[in-house]
Amino acid sequence: MSQHPIKQLIEQADEAINQEDFDTLLAMYTEDALLVIKPGVYAIGKVQIREAFQRIATYFEHTLVVKQVEMEILETGDTALVLAKTLVTSGNHPAMERKATYVFRREAGGTWLCAIDNSYGHDLLEGKA
Amino acid sequence: MSQHPIKQLIEQADEAINQEDFDTLLAMYTEDALLVIKPGVYAIGKVQIREAFQRIATYFEHTLVVKQVEMEILETGDTALVLAKTLVTSGNHPAMERKATYVFRREAGGTWLCAIDNSYGHDLLEGKA
Numbered sequence: 001m002s003q004h005p006i007k008q009l010i011e012q013a014d015e016a017i018n019q020e021d022f023d024t025l026l027a028m029y030t031e032d033a034l035l036v037i038k039p040g041v042y043a044i045g046k047v048q049i050r051e052a053f054q055r056i057a058t059y060f061e062h063t064l065v066v067k068q069v070e071m072e073i074l075e076t077g078d079t080a081l082v083l084a085k086t087l088v089t090s091g092n093h094p095a096m097e098r099k100a101t102y103v104f105r106r107e108a109g110g111t112w113l114c115a116i117d118n119s120y121g122h123d124l125l126e127g128k129a
Numbered sequence: 130m131s132q133h134p135i136k137q138l139i140e141q142a143d144e145a146i147n148q149e150d151f152d153t154l155l156a157m158y159t160e161d162a163l164l165v166i167k168p169g170v171y172a173i174g175k176v177q178i179r180e181a182f183q184r185i186a187t188y189f190e191h192t193l194v195v196k197q198v199e200m201e202i203l204e205t206g207d208t209a210l211v212l213a214k215t216l217v218t219s220g221n222h223p224a225m226e227r228k229a230t231y232v233f234r235r236e237a238g239g240t241w242l243c244a245i246d247n248s249y250g251h252d253l254l255e256g257k258a
Binding site: 030032033034036042044070071072074075076077079080081083084085099101103105115116118121122124125 | 244
């Protein structure tokens with residue numbers, strides 16, 4: 001059974017994060033993609049997203065391993081919503097399980113790119129007024 | 130302070146659901162929108178979505194009241210991800226709080242429309258292999 005192309009992309013993105021291969025990683029985002037760094041703090045566009053991943057790699061002392069353990073893809077037309085259970089482990093922090101939410105857009109050539117990357121899911125709402 | 134247009138749209142959609150004003154409600158969806166009826170069961174396109182809302186109204190014996198109690202909108206370019214805490218009450222079932230996830234697309238004329246409506250959020254992943 002062939003994998004959904006978005007599932008393959010996310011696996012490649014995880015591998016690129018774990019290898020700190022930011023060129024490969026950045027190629028999977030739209031030009032104006034939004035990455036949630038932490039609730040209320042966003043990186044917008046490739047320059048900011050690259051800087052954010054570099055800081056994240058440093059924060060985890062270059063031992064970060066990201067892996068999706070479950071995933072559901074809701075796709076219609078050129079838009080897809082991905083709901084994932086994401087396992088974040090590293091040498092210097094306790095393991096975390098996150099309910100990540102990604103939005104992908106299909107470009108004119110047929111390629112899916114990530115437009116919104118929110119690894120916090122609904123935790124963004126915690127503590128909001 | 131002016132409200133985000135998507136927040137206004139969602140309030141109008143909730144009001145339309147509560148009033149069973151399906152013409153107003155359906156105008157807020159893209160032609161090929163995807164609505165999660167329950168995990169694994171989807172309505173795709175306006176005809177199926179209208180039927181789904183009619184069945185939902187019957188199921189709740191025309192006493193359904195939907196309300197968003199918290200909301201975060203992540204917007205970039207023509208794509209927006211909405212994370213909401215949604216309160217669902219009715220005369221014949223216990224109240225439910227759901228972590229809803231919506232994707233909106235901005236059309237050529239500047240109007241935002243709902244492309245993916247998943248009121249179950251990450252609960253879709255529960256029980257998945």
